[in-house]
Amino acid sequence: MDQNTTATLLELAAKSLLSSEPAVMHALEEIPRDLFVLLFSTAFLGGHKKILKAMVRVWPFHCLHLGSLKAQVSYYDILEAMIDGLPIPPAQNSSSRGHKLRILDLRHNSNCKTTCSHVRITFPFCLQSCISPQHAVLNLENTQPHARCLGIGNSRSEVEPAQETMELLVDISFNNTLRTQQFITFLCNKVEQSSGFLHLCCRDLQINRMFANKRILQILDLGCIDHLEMDQAYLSEIITLFSGMIHLYSLSLSNIPFRSFLIWLGQLENLQELRLSFFYLKDQLHKLLRVLPPCMDTLCLSFCGLSIRDVTFLSQSSQATHLRVLNLNNNQIFSEAYEPFQVLLEKVSGTVQHLEINNCMMTDSILSAIIPTLNQCIHLRVFNFAFNPITMPVLKSLLQHLTSLPRLRHVIYPVPAHCYQEQNFHYSLNRQKLAKVQAQVKAMLHMLHQDHVKWATYSE
Numbered sequence: 097m098d099q100n101t102t103a104t105l106l107e108l109a110a111k112s113l114l115s116s117e118p119a120v121m122h123a124l125e126e127i128p129r130d131l132f133v134l135l136f137s138t139a140f141l142g143g144h145k146k147i148l149k150a151m152v153r154v155w156p157f158h159c160l161h162l163g164s165l166k167a168q169v170s171y172y173d174i175l176e177a178m179i180d181g182l183p184i185p186p187a188q189n190s191s192s193r194g195h196k197l198r199i200l201d202l203r204h205n206s207n208c209k210t211t212c213s214h215v216r217i218t219f220p221f222c223l224q225s226c227i228s229p230q231h232a233v234l235n236l237e238n239t240q241p242h243a244r245c246l247g248i249g250n251s252r253s254e255v256e257p258a259q260e261t262m263e264l265l266v267d268i269s270f271n272n273t274l275r276t277q278q279f280i281t282f283l284c285n286k287v288e289q290s291s292g293f294l295h296l297c298c299r300d301l302q303i304n305r306m307f308a309n310k311r312i313l314q315i316l317d318l319g320c321i322d323h324l325e326m327d328q329a330y331l332s333e334i335i336t337l338f339s340g341m342i343h344l345y346s347l348s349l350s351n352i353p354f355r356s357f358l359i360w361l362g363q364l365e366n367l368q369e370l371r372l373s374f375f376y377l378k379d380q381l382h383k384l385l386r387v388l389p390p391c392m393d394t395l396c397l398s399f400c401g402l403s404i405r406d407v408t409f410l411s412q413s414s415q416a417t418h419l420r421v422l423n424l425n426n427n428q429i430f431s432e433a434y435e436p437f438q439v440l441l442e443k444v445s446g447t448v449q450h451l452e453i454n455n456c457m458m459t460d461s462i463l464s465a466i467i468p469t470l471n472q473c474i475h476l477r478v479f480n481f482a483f484n485p486i487t488m489p490v491l492k493s494l495l496q497h498l499t500s501l502p503r504l505r506h507v508i509y510p511v512p513a514h515c516y517q518e519q520n521f522h523y524s525l526n527r528q529k530l531a532k533v534q535a536q537v538k539a540m541l542h543m544l545h546q547d548h549v550k551w552a553t554y555s556e
């Protein structure tokens with residue numbers, strides 16, 4: 097008989113066994129270990145809740161992972177039946193095999209087999225065990241969360257659980273369905289009944305609206321969470337939790353109400369740097385500035401949809417006179433008028449060291465108009481104004497004027513307009529023309545004794 101035939105025969109045997117639930121329940125402890133895993137998968141897929149509960153109770157291995165198994169119907173009913181099978185409080189060897197199960201893993205994980213015992217049979221071992229030292233029942237030493245997920249880690253010659261506990265691994269996704277709420281309440285009750293025996297280990301927490309599941313947040317060990325996803329949550333309500341999430345390496349926030357964001361931001365009294373990108377702020381920057389500490393050091397607002405009005409507010413803010421780094425890249429702040437930016441530049445001129453206005457629709461006339469103010473920025477070290485439609489004469493003029501800035505070391509300038517040529521409605525860069533521009537810039541810098549200042553384009 098080949099292996100496939102044997103597998104099919106075993107599957108048939110498992111299915112026929114399950115046709116008589118009472119008989120299986122009766123014979124469960126006599127079923128060979130090899131058939132146990134197959135019988136479990138078959139019972140799971142068939143939704144045999146009673147049998148699953150009984151199998152968990154006498155599970156002959158140290159861990160049980162759902163892995164890639166997916167229930168077709170009554171998903172929560174099946175999970176609850178399995179959790180009900182856990183001996184809480186711990187049974188005193190009620191089964192003839194003794195109670196071996198220490199990790200019940202109810203997460204979907206396609207890389208995970210039903211039990212790890214086949215990997216190492218000499219000692220209790222589970223790749224998925226909790227990383228928290230106080231909860232881990234079958235852990236690997238020095239295994240980081242990434243290593244754990246990839247299923248790699250150092251083996252340990254002898255593992256003895258420090259105390260009689262059990263891990264229940266569940267990914268929790270709060271949504272507002274009644275059944276989810278019931279399941280979470282069920283989990284809370286089980287954990288509370290177990291008086292510390294059951295460690296509810298949640299690594300992936302999804303909060304879709306903050307429907308006051310405060311009870312479970314109190315039960316969860318935040319140190320176990322490595323993925324957090326929040327949609328439409330009130331940031332201010334859960335921000336206090338972040339400090340406990342020491343293993344968090346993936347954070348996804350969406351639809352966080354602007355007001356919540358502001359309230360949270362307003363609590364960060366020591367904030368020195370704020371870097372936002374693709375955060376739409378059009379005509380709202382004043383609300384943000386109002387909650388930020390007045391002596392901020394760094395403000396980067398790339399792709400924030402800033403308007404002239406926003407630039408005006410920024411120029412009038414208390415932050416403006418303190419900023420050392422200002423990045424307004426990728427906002428059309430010069431599309432209507434340049435004066436508000438000029439006022440802003442005057443305000444930051446006493447402190448700014450790093451200024452970026454890439455891709456802001458700045459033209460020759462605007463650049464020419466702001467050169468005198470730019471010259472007042474005596475601390476300026478880095479000036480980046482790439483991707484603006486500037487021509488060679490204005491570029492040369494700028495280069496001459498900026499020689500008066502003693503600390504300037506790095507300038508990133510736009511490729512002048514004449515270096516682009518139109519071909520079939522596409523603009524392509526003429527590398528020869530650009531090389532000529534670069535040579536001219538270099539020669540001018542040398543002539544002006546400015547070799548220590550690096551002028552470059554993004555195409556270099």
Ligand SMILES: [Zn+2]
Pocket residue numbers: 159160161199211212213221222223224
């Ligand atoms: Zn395992």
Ligand SMILES: [Zn+2]
Pocket residue numbers: 226227228231295296297298317320
């Ligand atoms: Zn844990």
